[in-house]
Amino acid sequence: MPSSPVETGNLVVYKQQPARVHAVEGDKLTLQLPDGGTKRVRPKDVLVLHPGPVADIRALDAGAGEMEEAWEALAGESLSLEDLAELAYGAFTPATAWSSWREVADGLLFEGEPDALVARERETVAAERERRETKAQAAAARKALLERLVAGAMAPGDEEDLAEVERLALGASRTSFILRELGREETPEEAHRLLLANGYWDELTNPHPVREGAPQASAEGEVPPLTEEARRDLTHLEAWAIDDAGNTDPDDALSLDGDRIWVHIADVAAVAPPDAPLDLEARERGATLYLPDGMRTMLPPPAVERLGLGLADTSPALSVGFRVAEDGGLTDIEVAPSWVRAARLSYQAAEERMAEEPFASLAEAAERFRQRRRADGAVEFQLPEVSVRLEDGEVVIRPIVELASRRLVTEAMIMAGHAVARFAQQEGLAIPFATQEAPQGKAEGEGLLRAYELRKLMRPSRVQLTPEPHSGLGLSAYAQATSPMRRYFDLVTHQQLRAHVGGGQPADQEALAQRVAGVGERVRRLRRAERLSNQHFKLVHLQRYGAWQGQGVVVERNGPKGRVLVPELALETSVTLPKTTEPGAVVTLQLLGVELPTLEPRFRAEEDEVAGLRSDLQAGA
Template sequence: MSTHQPSPPANSLVLYKVHPARIVNLGEKIEIELAGGQSKRVRAKDIELLHPGPLRSLTELAPQQGEPEAAWELLEGAETTLQELAELAFNAFTPATAWAAWQLVADGLSFSGTPAAIRARTREEVERIRAERGAKANAESDWQAFLVRMADSCPAPEDGARLGEVERLALGQSERSRILEALGHEQTPINAHRALIQVGYWTDRHNPYPRRCAVPTAEPGQPVPGLIEEDRLDLTALPAYAIDDVGNQDPDDALSLDGDCLWVHVADVAALVATEGEIEREARARGSNLYLPEGVINMLPAGVTEALGLGLQPLSPALSFALRCDDQGELLSVAVHRTWIRAQRLTYDEVDGRLTEEPFAALRALTDRFRARRTAAGATSLDLPEVSVRVEDGRVTIRPLPRLASRELVADAMLMAGEGAARFCLEHAIPIPFATQAPPEAGEQPRDLAAMYARRRAFKPSRLVGAPDPHAGLGLALYTRATSPLRRYSDLLVHQQIRAWLAGLPTLTAEQVTERIGEAETAAALVRRTERLSNLHWKLVYLKDHPDWQGQATIVGKEDRKGVALVPLLALETRLRLREEPALNQGLRVAVRDVDIPAQTVSFRVLG
């Protein structure tokens, strides 16, 4: 029989939410007293009767001694009342035993229900709940022990699976970490990165940026078809020079001089990579090669470079641009041929020592005229510091790249080929992506480091568009990228279009070109971001490895009462807090103060 009454009498024990309460007064609303003496006016439906009383004070609800286990065994699987349960478990039905009996129901192990309808669970149910509670208690104990180990930076081997949650946040793959939250840390990728280093899950040398930027980190593995038989102009008797950095593994351009004709030979990648197919789709999705200090992740399968890299085989198939220009460096004619060449590989340093020899002297004279024409048209020449960052066997090396005349010669020849390719495609209505750049505000050619720094910041990024437009930074009215098809998808696309036209086959439409270049450039932007962040990461690792490093810095700007400085030996930009107002181009000797690898920051102190 239920003890529930619609209107409980005064001084009765009732249940309000999950708390015991005593009825004080009855009226339109019922006044109840809660633990601590607090009074509250509630509706009748907000309370449930546990015992009619009299209950003079809630302090009478003391813990009770009894045999609740025996009561459950007698009632197992049956329906009961709160009064019966109290009498079986505690040998009486008083306010105190009623509350104690209700606590057995509220606990939920042996009994369930409401004050008006209680059920004793079956043995199977009790054993299941007990096992679940035991597992939960063990899990909580294990969790607390794990948090202690994390706080002490002493994780156990079995903690690796849990730390994957923090790693996902560090890699930008999730936005929350229960672990960092429990430890009281702000949930950011930087804090997750820092925590993983502190507990030894990552070392401070671990580079997370390829995965954080979600770029492919495995080499493409599509099968590479063989070259098809087709007519090619035989230029194997004409010396061709593939000039690159030491250790370059993807030589995709070479130079020849035949009288007044400059030949720029480019690896004929489109001969193996068709406009449709798995290799093309993968290259488009990657956008470009990924150049990391740890190594190169290629856009194309290794078999393409092995077959087509200029100078890697005795004979190399090429797409060759024949360029002639006048004494003012203006292009007079452009022709494009499928060719065979025999390329000799040289380094920039080797060629720099031979610039007074032929054909290098004549090549330099030709590209110098081209450069002078571009300079007159507003091209900007920036001599900002550049370095090569490499990681070999865990050791970081940073090598400044000198400003070599041989490097300028090759760069100008490639720009001439880009202008020639753009003109060729425009004349023959071949849809391609044109490279453009809006001009900065008018200004003189920068002569010092601070002016060059400011000039670079004033330029807008270059863009690839479907219609020709000037490239202000290069001083060219017409330009496309066409000399690195092994490394950049946009160059490969230009080659595919030119080759289709040469073969009399349909080219992609302007809309198709725009769509493809949009997809590839989105991917290439992630690659460039990954390269920038990875290079900075390894520069900071280098400084961490060399805490006593000192070097020269040059003030190139002023910002928020700080001097903006470039550290040439590291090609690193930093902010310096100075006692006095710095002068632009002022040189300072600096030393490392602090390196924060997760935050990607380094601070320097000024010496003297």
């Protein structure tokens, strides 16, 4: 508020800046501002500092004066702005009035209005000075921190400050004060980049499971003992649990009983009935998480050790039996709790015995079933696959080789899933059925190019409680049922089957829907965490390799760039291509660099002219 009537030529304060009153027109003032502009305001919007006249509003700096001495002399006393200017500068002029007012506005030594100032008490000033010094030191320390981080030179003790950047990098927060102060985007990728640059994270730090809300450890909990119940004794049959070497959770095995095939599955539902502690734990997780640096199990390790097939002399199982007719259809389907005696076998070891029995007969039956599926529209294509593992700090990438033994097990598991779905249909049993709509369109080309196009055309599979065809498999009904230790939907299917064949009361469709609500989304996030983690460690491998060079197949072109598939790494990437390079061409790739935060490798591409190599790669060899 003005302390006296405002007149032309007065020096006033308007929005904490000096101004000269150029004209007074009724209830409005026209102000001349330091930048040369003018502004019409109300008298109550200004504070009069000096009556004027003001010659030049831009020349009002009177220097520091003897402000400290003036305060020392008057500490605790009252005075006016004119008194303060006289004491500090020896004169009351527009320049000394403005310079004195800036000191008042600072608030350290003086406070109040122009005609009613107070020199603050010594204790108050001392406390304020200490506060300001502390604040200045903190600002200097913060400035030094930011400078270190920009330079990638984190110092001991900076970890506490970078913790908030880490929270953003892990998806636990959406903001970061440090990134904001550095003028960078507040994104998980930018946070990751800063943490890497400063050594807070190293290249092996994989943020994707945490970002996707994946469990950070395997399940824990007590595993109850098996209850007494009638089980079919199938221990007289050879049962083979065939899996990758080093597998630690074997949950299925195959037997041949004359012309009858048995698929034995770990009987997890025997110790994890609906709403039991193990069931609730598995439901919350949705599936076992498989990462290059280890797995995080859906069930506590003791459950795997006790129920895994081939880990003990005899194992409890839920066995699915059926015959494969000459036309490839399944007949005489039955489901029974059982005892089995399983032997473990790696795919490679089984491959060497495929000409022996029972493997030869099992493979022949599986092939009849496969041909039936193909006749019914099954979509088959093969893209390169690799296993990515972190072993003793090294990223090891191994190709997953197509083997007859692997095809046998895959087909047997599909047969079991079809048999279970058919059984559930016949018995009016609600279970999680896996369904898939037919692909939209037709793939062109051949080899890897066709496989890539087919994958793009495939519709996502769905889990629902009513049966519908699974077009990708060429089946009228299908359910995933062979991995109850690793997938919750499989466990639910077993719970329903056990309740039915044991004379219990299976859940109806409504109750089952409530039980599995949300599981599908949790599983999708786990699978995304696995895909991103595999990509992360592939890029770590490339980054460590340095001058990596290899071949890729162009599977798509869009302007100057294209999608290139690198079979050796099962890696897809975007690359700038030579002008004449078309889809299907083989290119030689030279690694230029890796961007871990965005999971992007950078390659230079040149079209390859080696015909034999071109043929092998295009065919997916």
